[in-house]
Amino acid sequence: MQPFQTHIGRAAVLDWCDVNTDLIIPARYLKRTERSGYGPLLFADKRYEPGTAPPPDDPSNQGPLAADFPLNHPELRDATVLVVGRNFGCGSSREHAVWAVQQAGFRAVVAPGKGEGFADIFESNAFKSGLLPIELDPGDWDALVAELRAAPGRVQVEIDLNECVLAAHTPTGDIRFGFEIPEEERRRLLRGLDAVAETLLLDDAITAHERSRPAWLAASSTPA
Amino acid sequence: MAETLFEQVWGRHVVASQPSATLLYIDRHLVHEVTSPQAFEGLRMAGRKVRRPGLTFATPDHNVPTDNQFQILDPLSKKQVETLRSNCREFGVELYDIGGGRQGIVHVIGPELGLTLPGLTIVCGDSHTSTHGAFGALAFGIGTSEVEHVLATQTLWQGPRPSALGVEVNGVLPPGLEPKDIILAVIRALGIGGATGCVIEYYGSAIRALGMEGRMTVCNMSIEAGARAGLIAPDDVTFEYIARADRPFAPRGAALEAALVDWKRLRTDDASAFDRNVSIDASNLAPQVTWGTNPAMTVDVGGVVPNPEDVPFATPADARRALEYMGLVPGTPIEQIAVDVVFIGSCTNGRIEDLRSAARVFEGRKVAAGVQALVVPGSEQVRKQAEAEGLDRVFREAGAEWRQAGCSMCLAMNPDKLRPGQRSASTSNRNFEGRQGPGGRTHLVSPSMAAAAAVAGRFADVRKLLK
Numbered sequence: 001m002q003p004f005q006t007h008i009g010r011a012a013v014l015d016w017c018d019v020n021t022d023l024i025i026p027a028r029y030l031k032r033t034e035r036s037g038y039g040p041l042l043f044a045d046k047r048y049e050p051g052t053a054p055p056p057d058d059p060s061n062q063g064p065l066a067a068d069f070p071l072n073h074p075e076l077r078d079a080t081v082l083v084v085g086r087n088f089g090c091g092s093s094r095e096h097a098v099w100a101v102q103q104a105g106f107r108a109v110v111a112p113g114k115g116e117g118f119a120d121i122f123e124s125n126a127f128k129s130g131l132l133p134i135e136l137d138p139g140d141w142d143a144l145v146a147e148l149r150a151a152p153g154r155v156q157v158e159i160d161l162n163e164c165v166l167a168a169h170t171p172t173g174d175i176r177f178g179f180e181i182p183e184e185e186r187r188r189l190l191r192g193l194d195a196v197a198e199t200l201l202l203d204d205a206i207t208a209h210e211r212s213r214p215a216w217l218a219a220s221s222t223p224a
Numbered sequence: 225m226a227e228t229l230f231e232q233v234w235g236r237h238v239v240a241s242q243p244s245a246t247l248l249y250i251d252r253h254l255v256h257e258v259t260s261p262q263a264f265e266g267l268r269m270a271g272r273k274v275r276r277p278g279l280t281f282a283t284p285d286h287n288v289p290t291d292n293q294f295q296i297l298d299p300l301s302k303k304q305v306e307t308l309r310s311n312c313r314e315f316g317v318e319l320y321d322i323g324g325g326r327q328g329i330v331h332v333i334g335p336e337l338g339l340t341l342p343g344l345t346i347v348c349g350d351s352h353t354s355t356h357g358a359f360g361a362l363a364f365g366i367g368t369s370e371v372e373h374v375l376a377t378q379t380l381w382q383g384p385r386p387s388a389l390g391v392e393v394n395g396v397l398p399p400g401l402e403p404k405d406i407i408l409a410v411i412r413a414l415g416i417g418g419a420t421g422c423v424i425e426y427y428g429s430a431i432r433a434l435g436m437e438g439r440m441t442v443c444n445m446s447i448e449a450g451a452r453a454g455l456i457a458p459d460d461v462t463f464e465y466i467a468r469a470d471r472p473f474a475p476r477g478a479a480l481e482a483a484l485v486d487w488k489r490l491r492t493d494d495a496s497a498f499d500r501n502v503s504i505d506a507s508n509l510a511p512q513v514t515w516g517t518n519p520a521m522t523v524d525v526g527g528v529v530p531n532p533e534d535v536p537f538a539t540p541a542d543a544r545r546a547l548e549y550m551g552l553v554p555g556t557p558i559e560q561i562a563v564d565v566v567f568i569g570s571c572t573n574g575r576i577e578d579l580r581s582a583a584r585v586f587e588g589r590k591v592a593a594g595v596q597a598l599v600v601p602g603s604e605q606v607r608k609q610a611e612a613e614g615l616d617r618v619f620r621e622a623g624a625e626w627r628q629a630g631c632s633m634c635l636a637m638n639p640d641k642l643r644p645g646q647r648s649a650s651t652s653n654r655n656f657e658g659r660q661g662p663g664g665r666t667h668l669v670s671p672s673m674a675a676a677a678a679v680a681g682r683f684a685d686v687r688k689l690l691k
Contacts, residue, residue, distance in 0.1 A: 016545070018416050022658060031637060093351040093364075119417070121351060122419060129369060183242075184243070199376075209239045218278070219279055
């Protein structure tokens with residue numbers, strides 16, 4: 001996993017609420033068995049002109065971009081921070097949704113409301129894949145979005161995971177917002193650690209737990 | 225301090241604790257073809273193996289065609305199913321494959337096999353894993369990185385313990401209403417994000433009155449209110465289901481006796497132990513129909529399509545987008561909305577009780593002209609049982625298609641899907657944009673309401689048909 005310490009880049013806004021993972025990446029693309037190649041498939045049924053989304057077997061075969069989709073704004077094409085509405089990533093557990101956001105070039109997603117910004121599984125998947133999910137205070141989120149709207153493409157967003165601060169460098173000055181990240185997730189992200197390798201260090205504790213389990217838990221019966 | 229059922233189950237599985245994270249032991253890991261290939265590939269690349277293949281069980285479901293399971297024409301679908309087969313062989317995981325008699329939707333076969341038991345932790349790379357909570361298990365969906373983690377370690381890191389949300393459903397469910405109506409009403413009351421960060425426990429007289437199939441329907445859709453999981457304390461109904469003869473992995477004899485002593489302790493003694501409580505009276509419910517693009521956008525069948533300004537939990541802008549996508553005008557009575565396709569099946573409503581409910585409505589009636597009706601059993605076992613009861617004949621004589629087991633039209637990953645602009649009455653769990661196919665318009669209903677829509681050609685109050 002790529003470590004996340006600091007990041008600076010442009011931010012794009014998609015302020016719809018309750019954006020679900022079927023919208024982020026439609027199910028037909030989940031037939032792929034690879035872990036890469038999902039970038040062009042992000043928001044495929046919104047991002048391209050109707051009927052021109054890439055076929056599942058050929059993600060690079062992309063149609064013309066839909067003019068009215070907010071992320072297609074010419075000044076936001078190279079955005080690396082995605083600012084989204086409440087309850088982003090609800091619905092299916094597909095980690096492909098996180099991979100699509102990441103592989104489309106985003107390193108962080110910013111939503112309003114602590115404990116409300118992201119759906120649980122999406123947030124957990126984001127941490128595991130190294131996409132930073134930031135929940136801002138709703139008032140701070142409003143202020144950030146107002147700045148981004150006032151000067152599209154001319155605001156640099158700077159994220160410092162060491163300090164847990166998000167700063168927006170706008171044409172008229174800087175604004176700074178604090179955020180919270182669970183300490184264990186922050187530690188792993190900062191160092192880009194492989195969770196499996198870390199857990200395997202706890203093998204003794206896992207084995208001890210297994211020995212303490214009642215026999216009926218074994219699922220060892222022979223199928224009839 | 226009083227503990228809830230969820231907290232009891234959580235506490236039993238803690239392997240290690242850190243200030244903001246807990247390592248939980250996982251008792252059962254269910255695997256399907258869609259969210260597992262990258263996880264197995266991760267093991268291969270790191271030279272790791274599956275720690276407990278004996279606690280890991282796989283089946284193909286999402287990609288399986290339901291007209292002929294053995295003929296997967298889509299090369300990507302075929303490759304994904306074959307990848308599951310080769311991964312199961314390589315890593316020693318039991319596979320319930322097509323045609324073997326036990327294949328089906330992963331959340332339908334787990335309980336059938338006796339894998340789903342009270343007090344267990346159960347995970348699967350699928351958000352509807354909450355289904356298994358109907359047995360008093362803590363069951364939840366995980367992403368592919370977590371699938372890999374569970375395969376390698378049989379454990380899972382969780383953040384701070386979710387809060388416990390008590391949903392009390394009292395009263396008596398009126399004739400013509402189903403467990404699906406209960407859960408749609410609960411989601412409507414909570415909102416699509418209303419239970420984020422929570423585990424729901426359902427309790428009350430209307431929940432106790434449900435059979436296991438109905439309890440699974442209720443727990444299945446917990447995720448649609450944002451909940452991490454949903455569960456119901458086990459009771460005699462649960463124990464009777466587990467003790468049935470055809471549950472090969474359920475404990476038997478002395479092991480079952482020991483388990484029962486333990487399972488009877490699994491309960492929330494005091495409702496004040498919940499962090500939050502919500503109460504619903506089943507006696508006052510009417511059949512529920514979703515009108516919009518998330519499962520909280522629901523009205524009574526006698527209601528009308530709402531004004532975008534009056535939609536709870538949605539901004540007017542989001543509600544307008546939903547209306548536009550659905551091609552609906554505010555004020556339109558639900559019973560005037562015509563349907564093109566009816567889908568009865570899925571991990572929500574693809575069990576034998578669901579098919580019996582639908583058959584009661586289809587009996588002696590015909591599917592309306594121009595409507596395609598699919599009835600898709602959730603598993604090979606459900607199909608066999610339905611055929612033994614003659615339900616397949618009822619469906620066929622009514623003009624509905626009787627299919628083979630799979631996820632079918634719940635999500636557009638196999639040949640069963642809506643064409644752009646088509647409108648469905650569906651017993652599945654999500655009415656998201658494009659969920660049943662790009663441009664498809666989904667209305668979620670119960671199995672008997674779906675059957676009523678099939679025979680009427682539009683949404684109809686099933687209570688009138690059953691009189």
